[in-house]
Amino acid sequence: MLTPELLPRLQQLLADADLDGWLLYDFRGTNAIAAGLLGFEGLCSRRVFAFVPREGLPIGIAHAIEPGPWAHWPKAWPLRIYSGWRALEAEVAALVGGKRVAMEYSPGDAIPYLDRVPAGVLELVRGAGATVVSSGELVSQVYATWTPSQLASHERAATHIAAIAYETIQHAGSMVAAGTPAAEHELQARILEAFARAGLETDHGPDVAASENAANPHYAPSAATPRLVQRGDVLLVDLWARETGGGVYADQTWMASLGAPSDRVVTIWEAVRDARDAALALLSTRIAAGLPVRGGEADDAARAVIEARGFGPHFWHRTGHSIDSRELHGSGPQIDNLESRDDRRLIPGVGFSIEPGVYLPGELGVRSEVNAYVGDDALLVTPTTPQRTLFVV
CATH class of the missing domain: 3.90.230.10 (Creatinase/methionine aminopeptidase superfamily)
Structure with missing residues (x-):
């Protein structure tokens, strides 16, 4: 699980890979990797994002009606709240615009065990101006x-x-x-x-x-x-x-x-x-x-x-x-x-x-x-x- 103790090691891995951050996404359990890293438990029926930057504190994006899954999110880390899609897309754009970020994505679905982010979400993130690369090596090192x-x-x-x-x-x-x-x-x-x-x-x-x-x-x-x-x-x-x-x-x-x-x-x-x-x-x-x-x-x-x-x-x-x-x-x-x-x-x-x-x-x-x-x-x-x-x- 993503913790303050793990954060320095993860940020060093991001720096070594020349990444600005790791963008985690989940919706109704579609991405078990993200849910596992975030320590989610219980009902999670709305879209969630969390951005782990190469420097600074991770930032979560949670839906207003579902604070429960974020019970393990450290209180010192920012948690931004949305309810409408316009607010969600604006928050994502503010976090990743112009950045090179990793997501659970495998080009051509070459590794389906890793390919957990829907094409529409990739379009959303790329539309915000981000460059998306596979998080495969990060998953190996901090999740597996x-x-x-x-x-x-x-x-x-x-x-x-x-x-x-x-x-x-x-x-x-x-x-x-x-x-x-x-x-x-x-x-x-x-x-x-x-x-x-x-x-x-x-x-x-x-x-x-x-x-x-x-x-x-x-x-x-x-x-x-x-x-x-x-x-x-x-x-x-x-x-x-x-x-x-x-x-x-x-x-x-x-x-x-x-x-x-x-x-x-x-x-x-x-x-x-x-x-x-x-x-x-x-x-x-x-x-x-x-x-x-x-x-x-x-x-x-x-x-x-x-x-x-x-x-x-x-x-x-x-x-x-x-x-x-x-x-x-x-x-x-x-x-x-x-x-x-x-x-x-x-x-x-x-x-x-x-x-x-x-x-x-x-x-x-x-x-x-x-x-x-x-x-x-x-x-x-x-x-x-x-x-x-x-x-x-």
Whole structure:
């Protein structure tokens, strides 16, 4: 959240980028980045702006009927009030006219996770005489990065999740061996119970998918359409959670075979595993050497492995998503050069998933997912021991 303590660092970043300021805008939650930085809570049904200048105090623009969302706005910082559109546009023009400002804007919608400001608002701001540039690097540095305590929280959650995934897979195998196979949604419920015992919370999921259902990357098991996990199945377990009360999410995917896997399954698994490791190797080497690296480059490295193994057309999604301090699917740099053109640098303090996959509709899906955090001179990967071979139960 934007605070007096954060302000000097942010203003130095603005100076380094030769920006006159950062203009934050939100309307009914269209810009989660702005709302998160401003610490908004409760009803916010009118347009709001806040301008963080390179020098001086930030200035907010609030609607007269909604002071509530500004509860965390420091009293020493100016807060201008409007009720009509003429007054709003005049206030915006007075703040940014003739200035070079950053906004949550991505030219050509190249990075949709960042592109949060409507075209009409950009027209309004440019019409006031401002030059608008993307706030992408600012978002990475002041919104997406983790604190040391948040990193520690993530590591604890990752340890719990890895153990819960392993126990779930072993239970699925035990149920098959006993002749009473469990359904996907029953294994899902078991994971949620384990989360509660471990002091973890999640907003939805997890995903437990057998064979053909695993070919849908966004599959959700349901008691309404139960699917038993049986001998001969490939089992995908994708689970994500954070410590109760607001820790940073950990997000992992584990793979198992109910009985000895076929050569085809092993071949696909090894392609996915090696793609994961290729992305991690690129990132680790660059970061250790102090060289810049971008998420799109890691995506290319993973994708090259899967394409070389003959499964390129079946790797449908980005290699990884940002995990920021607020959201599982965050607004920081993505590991993506497929769905979007994310050219933001992976800077110290940001975290993300690495999760290549191969999906064969009607047959099976295979994915392996770990998380990574960029340290000052090294890449931290969770869980500490990524899956190397298929679990056979």
